[in-house]
Amino acid sequence: MKAAPFEYVRPESLAEACALLEEHGPDAKLIAGGQSLVPMMAMRLARPAWLVDINRLEELKAISIDDNTLTIGAAVRQCVIERDSGAQANLPLLGRALKWVGHVQTRNRGTVGGSIVHADPSAEIPLVACVLDATLVLKDASATSEVQAREFFFAPMVTAIAPEQCLAEIRFPTWGEARVGCAFIEVSIRHGDFALVSACAQVALDEEGRCIRAALGIGGASPFPHALPEVGEMLVGRKLDELAIVEAAGAAADLIDADGDLHATADYRRHLARVTAARALASAVEDAQ
Amino acid sequence: MSERLYKVRLKVNGKDVEAEVPSRQTLVDFLRDTLRLTGTHVGCEHGICGACSILLDNEPVRSCLMYAVQAEGCSVTTIEGLSNPDGTPGVLQDAFCEMHALQCGYCTPAMIVASHALLESNPAPSEAEIRDAIGGNLCRCTGYKQIVQAVQLAAENIAKGAK
Incomplete structure (x- = not known):
């Protein structure tokens, strides 16, 4: 399997990359880690005439923390987040999600932003971005715009990004409550394979163990990562005991529009959504103790 | 139609290499077909099987999931670079023989590359x-x-001082 021929260009700056995108429009494609794009090109599902390599753009590789935001450059490699103490301390949910992302060899190349713009419905990083409602900063040759992760994903590999735009950074909200816990649970055929269903949860508890804030989402089951803020709201003010968790997980499974395919039927995916949502919530509560 | 060639300079198993490659040539094809380092195997060619694992700047990656031109300035280590300098098998290679850790041998170079990276960071x-x-x-x-x-x-064996 070989990719169709293409022109390769390695711009020196994000501005130069955006200029190339503007010049070539849909004929150009950005490559970051390439862990999804290179196979798609090998199978000729993608045939860009121009491949614009942004792997070396230092301006896309910063990680910064301020009051309640962790900002990650789009081309930060997944393995860098795994090793970054600031990211782990401020955004543990992303670190937990990364344990399910591919394998060592793919995390060493794959980037945080690449996974988001690729928008595989079973991918873990887009789910975390939706559950925490991260802000995606998009740049083109003339402007910078922002879009919320929950507004970004439309369908498998279909997002709000325009061909001339580059995802520059992702701003993840961090939670400042004293007791915050999170968990990421996934069911796949082999660890590191595509998720049949995944669930992630983050909860903040008060001193008595009542829920102040909760966020939950389901991945892999439907055409895009599905954040469920309405389920989070159901839990606010409650003690997150077994009954509350079972009710929330049931509500989550009812809200998603599960798809079936060769690997799992829609019913099985809905079942897994309930099971993984319950496990994720229970683990998040335990983590917050 | 002749394809445009791109210049790439990199280090492979410690040696400087300079070549002209088509943009779409994957790194594994470059290593095998151009440099004739056929220890790195090609399995699925789309990032599932891991048979093409190499070390890129000391980190294990799949060499079918990047183009050779992208390795500009990088340091690549293949299975050929993991034997002892005199050509005898390294500790991991010996251990694989000792424990019968290979049957057909197709996955073996990449298994050793992945294991080597593990033992470097976690002895x-x-x-x-x-x-x-x-x-x-x-x-x-x-x-x-x-x-x-x-x-x-x-x-x-490494803990006992084997090299």
């Missing part, structure tokens, strides 16, 4: 850590148990 891995480190490598003879044992043996 005394648990069984779970070994399984995680080779989790991206498929063995269709399904000899995983012996592979895990070989990595454990190599770790023990």
